[in-house]
Amino acid sequence: MGTDTSLRIGIVGLGSMGLGMAQSMVAAGLQVGGFDTSHAAVEAFGAGGGRMATSARDAAEAADIVVVVVVNAAQSEVVLFGEGGAARAMRPGGTILCCATMAPDHARRLAGQAEALGLHYLDAPVSGGTAKAATGELTFMASGTREAFAGARAALDAMGSTVYELGDEAGIGASFKMVNQLLAGVHIAAACEAMTFAARLGLDLRKVYEVITAAAGNSWMFENRVPHILDADYTPRSAIDIFTKDLGIVMDMGRSEKFPTQLAATALQMYLMTAAAGMGRDDDSSVARMLADIAGVDLPKPASTER
């Protein structure tokens, strides 16, 4: 089944994830208009062959699908349904594919607003990071009506290698993503706690990495983030502030559901301490630097003096 190149797509949000996703759709032969509040981001998209839009509404003009890749529910609502928003510019019966991480209640609310305008809504948070966004190999944790899945299919195929169809209404995809974020956030903080503890015990940290990644203490995040600590490279691949936000959403959900999430609560405090120490925009492995600074523990220093 070839790509239907007559489909018009709009994408709002051309950040580290959105730009790669937009370019994957262009590469698949789709007509894509892209907008971001950063003009540099829009120009980067234009340089790669995309149509540079001047607003969310312009990106969405007569679009069959609008992909929203902004940071949270509030931004998603503004770019879709606010003044000059994308939704009212879309082709009637079009489909919104909303990728922001948010509480399921918010996803349900946005879906209701879309449906009131005669649009379909796919709750479709992603996993995979910027590298997989760029290569069109993201994982979508998606839920929505059969019509929403059908309407979004061309964009999903272009951006993702795995599309989980998790249920027939908005909110389920968001819930899966939040469960993943709870674990991811705890595991990064645990990796940082363990590595700084190991440093305090005087262990060879590269050896710790070798042993733990082959042992029962391993996690996807330990394996992925600890090299940042070993290389003393805190350039943000994903920032501390992502987890102050996402574990904050877990906390809100826990209070709303009257459900205790003790480890997520503790991990959130560790991210907040790291942000409070001025490292909110640094790589999320900076929790290790925060702990090392408090305890006077030496972590690896950058190899060159250029940094």
Next chain:
Amino acid sequence: MGTDTSLRIGIVGLGSMGLGMAQSMVAAGLQVGGFDTSHAAVEAFGAGGGRMATSARDAAEAADIVVVVVVNAAQSEVVLFGEGGAARAMRPGGTILCCATMAPDHARRLAGQAEALGLHYLDAPVSGGTAKAATGELTFMASGTREAFAGARAALDAMGSTVYELGDEAGIGASFKMVNQLLAGVHIAAACEAMTFAARLGLDLRKVYEVITAAAGNSWMFENRVPHILDADYTPRSAIDIFTKDLGIVMDMGRSEKFPTQLAATALQMYLMTAAAGMGRDDDSSVARMLADIAGVDLPKPASTER
């Protein structure tokens, strides 16, 4: 290099780990005497071709190597150096291979006691569980002098598939093991928190397992323990009380080192809550049952009515 079948080995502790380790050594052609305070355990060892010893001292009589697989440092000290202990029965210049999980200070103290008797001491905690103990495929996180490694080699080769040589003195192996236990303990508790949270959100838990094990939220422990929750099978492969003990050691080390281990502290409280609720001897995934009981969340029930 063939096995030196003239070597005499003693092993003290024939529990879920020790029995498999003892049998691996018998299978490798070594002469092994085994003792446990449980007579049934000694008989199980005898049925597999091992020499049934009547005491720790008897197991260690003229032994070149004594392997200690008891639950903690205090038990290790008693069986080695207490009245009727193993150490004084060993061949002069023999090697103690101590596998219990303990704080590095305790490993150093036991090594000092061994050396005062003219014996070598290998600090050699293990990872891999009962299945790998039975097949001789354990991982050893070992440290000690060159002589201790050389003296213990035949036993290490018979019991393990991977032997990390982590340093030239006792305590380093113990430290690596404690870093692993910190992570393992946090990850099991996080898996239980995430799965019960998912249940509260009404998600399909088997689908959660499928999605998370393919996503960035995965951990070795999530992948290994969550099936116990899905199958409602809390038969102890490893018990809650192992982690009240091991995270307790992490707490002791943290206080001694003045180093905060916030996630480990939180996880320990979750294991203690589970033990307090009467599940200390059940599988460590019982943290999920504890949370589900508190919050009135339904987890999977056993498939049959026989349980």
